[in-house]
Amino acid sequence: MLAGLAAMLLGTPWRRARAADVEVPIPLQIELMARVVKYDRNAIARMGTACRLLIVRRANDAASKSAAKQARTELARLADIAGLPVHVTEHDYEDADKLVAACEAQGIGVVLVTPGLSDVVAGMGSAFTDRSMLTVSLLASDVLGGAVLGFALESSRPTIVVHVRQARRQNVDFSARLLAIAKVVG
Amino acid sequence: MILRRLDMALALGVLAVVGPRPASAAAVAPASVPAPAREPEPGTAPQGETAIDPELAELLDEPIVSTASRRSEQVSAAPATVFTITAEEIRLHGIRTVTEAINYLGNSMTAQPPFGEVGARGLLLSGDGGNHVLVLVNGHSMNSVWGGWQRLDRGLGVPIELVERIEISLGPGSVLYGTSAMFGVINIITRTPQDHEGLHGGVRGAIAPPVGSNGTMRTATQGYRVGHEARASFGWGMAFRRMRRGGGVAFHIEAFDEAAPSTSFGPQAITYDPGPRVQTPGQWGGPARRESRGVSGMASLHVARWQIDVMSTAHLQRDPFEYDSDFADPRNTTTSGEHRLDARHRIDFGTRFRLDSRAHVDGGTWVGDWIYSDAAYFCPGLESRCKWRERSPWARAGMEERLTIDWLHDGRLVTSAGAEGRVRYMADRIDVHQLDDGRRTPYDMLDAERVTGMGAVYLEQSWWPARVLALNAGVRLDVDQNFGHRFSPRAAITVLPWRLGNIKLLYAEAFRAPGLGELLYEDSNYYLRADRLNAETVRSLELTAEQRFPGGHGSFELGGFYNWWRDLIAQGPITQEQFDEAVAEGRLVPEADIVYVLQYQNRGRIEAFGGFAALQAHALDRRIQFGLNVGVAQAASLDGGQVQRPLALYPTVLGNARIAWVPRDPIPSVGLVAYYNSPRRTSEEVAGAFVTPHRAGHHGQLRATVDGAIPRTGGLRYSVSVDHGFAASGAYMVGPNRSSADDSWRGELYPLPRTTVMFGLRFDHVLAAPTRAAARGGP
Numbered sequence A: 001m002l003a004g005l006a007a008m009l010l011g012t013p014w015r016r017a018r019a020a021d022v023e024v025p026i027p028l029q030i031e032l033m034a035r036v037v038k039y040d041r042n043a044i045a046r047m048g049t050a051c052r053l054l055i056v057r058r059a060n061d062a063a064s065k066s067a068a069k070q071a072r073t074e075l076a077r078l079a080d081i082a083g084l085p086v087h088v089t090e091h092d093y094e095d096a097d098k099l100v101a102a103c104e105a106q107g108i109g110v111v112l113v114t115p116g117l118s119d120v121v122a123g124m125g126s127a128f129t130d131r132s133m134l135t136v137s138l139l140a141s142d143v144l145g146g147a148v149l150g151f152a153l154e155s156s157r158p159t160i161v162v163h164v165r166q167a168r169r170q171n172v173d174f175s176a177r178l179l180a181i182a183k184v185v186g
Numbered sequence B: 001m002i003l004r005r006l007d008m009a010l011a012l013g014v015l016a017v018v019g020p021r022p023a024s025a026a027a028v029a030p031a032s033v034p035a036p037a038r039e040p041e042p043g044t045a046p047q048g049e050t051a052i053d054p055e056l057a058e059l060l061d062e063p064i065v066s067t068a069s070r071r072s073e074q075v076s077a078a079p080a081t082v083f084t085i086t087a088e089e090i091r092l093h094g095i096r097t098v099t100e101a102i103n104y105l106g107n108s109m110t111a112q113p114p115f116g117e118v119g120a121r122g123l124l125l126s127g128d129g130g131n132h133v134l135v136l137v138n139g140h141s142m143n144s145v146w147g148g149w150q151r152l153d154r155g156l157g158v159p160i161e162l163v164e165r166i167e168i169s170l171g172p173g174s175v176l177y178g179t180s181a182m183f184g185v186i187n188i189i190t191r192t193p194q195d196h197e198g199l200h201g202g203v204r205g206a207i208a209p210p211v212g213s214n215g216t217m218r219t220a221t222q223g224y225r226v227g228h229e230a231r232a233s234f235g236w237g238m239a240f241r242r243m244r245r246g247g248g249v250a251f252h253i254e255a256f257d258e259a260a261p262s263t264s265f266g267p268q269a270i271t272y273d274p275g276p277r278v279q280t281p282g283q284w285g286g287p288a289r290r291e292s293r294g295v296s297g298m299a300s301l302h303v304a305r306w307q308i309d310v311m312s313t314a315h316l317q318r319d320p321f322e323y324d325s326d327f328a329d330p331r332n333t334t335t336s337g338e339h340r341l342d343a344r345h346r347i348d349f350g351t352r353f354r355l356d357s358r359a360h361v362d363g364g365t366w367v368g369d370w371i372y373s374d375a376a377y378f379c380p381g382l383e384s385r386c387k388w389r390e391r392s393p394w395a396r397a398g399m400e401e402r403l404t405i406d407w408l409h410d411g412r413l414v415t416s417a418g419a420e421g422r423v424r425y426m427a428d429r430i431d432v433h434q435l436d437d438g439r440r441t442p443y444d445m446l447d448a449e450r451v452t453g454m455g456a457v458y459l460e461q462s463w464w465p466a467r468v469l470a471l472n473a474g475v476r477l478d479v480d481q482n483f484g485h486r487f488s489p490r491a492a493i494t495v496l497p498w499r500l501g502n503i504k505l506l507y508a509e510a511f512r513a514p515g516l517g518e519l520l521y522e523d524s525n526y527y528l529r530a531d532r533l534n535a536e537t538v539r540s541l542e543l544t545a546e547q548r549f550p551g552g553h554g555s556f557e558l559g560g561f562y563n564w565w566r567d568l569i570a571q572g573p574i575t576q577e578q579f580d581e582a583v584a585e586g587r588l589v590p591e592a593d594i595v596y597v598l599q600y601q602n603r604g605r606i607e608a609f610g611g612f613a614a615l616q617a618h619a620l621d622r623r624i625q626f627g628l629n630v631g632v633a634q635a636a637s638l639d640g641g642q643v644q645r646p647l648a649l650y651p652t653v654l655g656n657a658r659i660a661w662v663p664r665d666p667i668p669s670v671g672l673v674a675y676y677n678s679p680r681r682t683s684e685e686v687a688g689a690f691v692t693p694h695r696a697g698h699h700g701q702l703r704a705t706v707d708g709a710i711p712r713t714g715g716l717r718y719s720v721s722v723d724h725g726f727a728a729s730g731a732y733m734v735g736p737n738r739s740s741a742d743d744s745w746r747g748e749l750y751p752l753p754r755t756t757v758m759f760g761l762r763f764d765h766v767l768a769a770p771t772r773a774a775a776r777g778g779p
Helices: A002-010 A026-039 A044-045 A062-077 A094-105 A118-128 A141-145 A163-167 A176-181 B001-011 B054-061 B087-092 B098-105 B516-520 B576-585
Strands: A051-056 A086-092 A110-113 A134-137 A147-153 A156-164 A184-185 B079-084 B111-114 B116-120 B133-137 B162-171 B182-188 B198-208 B227-239 B247-259 B263-268 B283-288 B291-303 B306-318 B333-349 B353-372 B386-406 B413-434 B446-465 B469-478 B484-495 B501-512 B538-546 B553-575 B600-620 B626-637 B653-661 B669-677 B699-709 B716-725 B729-733 B749-750 B755-765
Touching: A002 B162, A026 A062, A026 A110, A026 A118, A026 A147, A026 B054, A044 B716, A051 A062, A051 A094, A062 A086, A062 B333, A086 A094, A110 A118, A118 A134, A118 A141, A118 B001, A118 B291, A134 A141, A141 A147, A141 A156, A156 A176, A156 B054, B054 B079, B079 B087, B087 B098, B087 B162, B087 B626, B087 B653, B087 B699, B098 B162, B098 B182, B098 B653, B098 B699, B111 B353, B111 B729, B227 B755, B263 B749, B413 B516, B446 B516, B553 B626
Parallel strands: A051 A086, A051 A110, A110 A134, A134 A147, A156 A184, B133 B182
Antiparallel strands: A147 A156, B079 B162, B111 B116, B162 B182, B198 B227, B198 B755, B227 B247, B247 B291, B263 B283, B291 B306, B306 B333, B333 B353, B353 B386, B386 B413, B413 B446, B446 B469, B469 B484, B484 B501, B501 B538, B538 B553, B553 B600, B600 B626, B626 B653, B653 B669, B669 B699, B699 B716, B716 B755, B729 B749
């Protein structure tokens, strides 16, 4: 207990503070994401023959790495996304330009943003503007920051959150029927 | 099938709801990006659109809960029976307090009017102050140090606007929470600062006509006064989006003044002077009412890994007929002030380990004042009108560490281990003095003070060996200076035998540590301090089955349980040997009468069994919502070899039903909700105090609510509710005469208010990018 108190008071300083809690369990978010992607009318054109998904994590952030590991474990269980085989890679975030370069090099169609990157989500949004890319955040509050898609907890149920303005910028075109049941922000 | 047809109609646009469409998103798509179709309003689907994948709708329909295992999980995976009451339901049905939420929207739990005492699953232990249910606010215990008491009315101190959802985990829950989690755990989860962003405020009022002795409404004359409620609240929240880790800060405060309508009591013949405010001199009774007022507030700061809540409340209540004090004297009051600080922190180690820490400091004071005109009868050693004052300051500080290990990174094999420690202080002092000259009673009155500690360790393991089978087992050891130690195990098996269905077999134990009040209370004339008390215990075996509806249209759940309660603490007589020893030690005065001397003892033994059903359904993208809860339960007291069944106050059958229509603004939503309690026995009947006792009859309560936006006001909304009770009285007896040796007196039941009209205005001005949920007035 004393160790815990010490960790609380003296542990990781504010500047290295970790991410806020994920409201919706990550395995459920992955399952939801896999089902929501097909409502993007441009998904097939963007992804081609395979759904190449990049998990973005913060290298020095245990919470970010833990979330990435959970997401990867769950993604490995998926047979397909939107009918396409799934290929998953991970990327330690350094800056938005390197992220975009990594995506272009690997033909990434979906970027999954782990917690701990809230301060750079807006930068990612700018970097992906005018590029065809679906950015999904495991932290729903990051959607207001600049991710396209996330999952929040509302009235105790998971809710799809879509940033419509950012979706347009990133050539993501969700069907009207999906938007009708989503919480639309932006 | 009906729901399917409604959805088909929706897909064809037949049932598209009318109303103005807000402007589409302001942004213009970049030239290089094709413009998408205009996004529709929620609940409207353009023709030709692909219907939503039923499996996606099913995933979105299943509630996420966190109370059963202290981590977020789908309700079908929770190792307990958990029901949720959402902020949307609270708003749609004009719910003002957690007490109302339990009665109108809960399952197998009741808060009996007018006092709001909570019972569940066949049992309501009157006078327990709610200490058999653990009440949490964001995981922080609200039960008092003195006796584990808690309040679920406005005295709780959490503005209802801040409530995001209420999770009720039914059944023993000590495995993770320790003492008091016997009926279950009520976890009130408040909105995060990010969800409370912007300015929020409101005013609310209510009026209720006076009630006569036969339950009929009467005019406000001859001392009968109209009941009223006046409440104002204000809040503000801001999100920290530019910070690396996000977060926010928010607060909400409320002030209220409310009074029940005057109701008619008595007359009851008495042998003492009930004071000058009785209607008939020398007889107890006349018009009177309960009143309360208070101020409370809550502030939250979420920054990085920290979540800090501060809660504070000051509350005054006038109960003019308590403890045989002077009838309707407004100086008969209880006042309380409570302040709580709760800090939570999370840190991850590697990819598997997570350490959650919690530190809390609580403190407050409770004061009770009662006026007695008949000093010779009530105030030992005094001659003129006197006042009893009981004052109980208390404080509590504690810390908890919880390590969670997700071995496979997917939540399928998770170990949780934790340790908790608390230090508690409380004092209780009784002062009796004459009002005219301040002279104090010459007798020694209660003057107790104690600091005690407790510690606990727990271990829980959950495992999904297959996609259709989940196992959960845990145990907690509490070591408490108040009673010793206690193990609280829990085991749960969940099977998913078919699509969208689950069956759970649950076994759990819980305990309640004796309160410091029960351990310390003494009075040299009437109470012998308990030398030692064991913890109360309950064991529960439960079987439930739930079927979620295809397409995400709701669920139906059935369950049954059997509970074994042991060592219940109650006041009982002492033996001649105990009496003689206490007199010799000076703990009782020699002139005390053994017939009237009581002591807290472990004496109750109860078994309870029953079942429940719960139906939740919705259609048209939740624009039509329906719910039905039914609980059937009965408890039997096996105390002293005699079987008493059913026990007092708890209805054998209780239930509620609700339906709401939620169109788009500005068309108002309409909610209709009702609850029912079957006839109940009074405590006096169970104790055999009457030859032919009164029994509370069928009780039905109905509420209709209209809630809507006022166009072109930028977030101003109105709400009007009408509430009507169909019963003239509750299941509590009132007045000094609560026993009779013949049929000449059957006792008097506490009359209840009949009709209340409530109205309110509120505004939610979201400063950041608006969301459609906010525009709908939803949480």
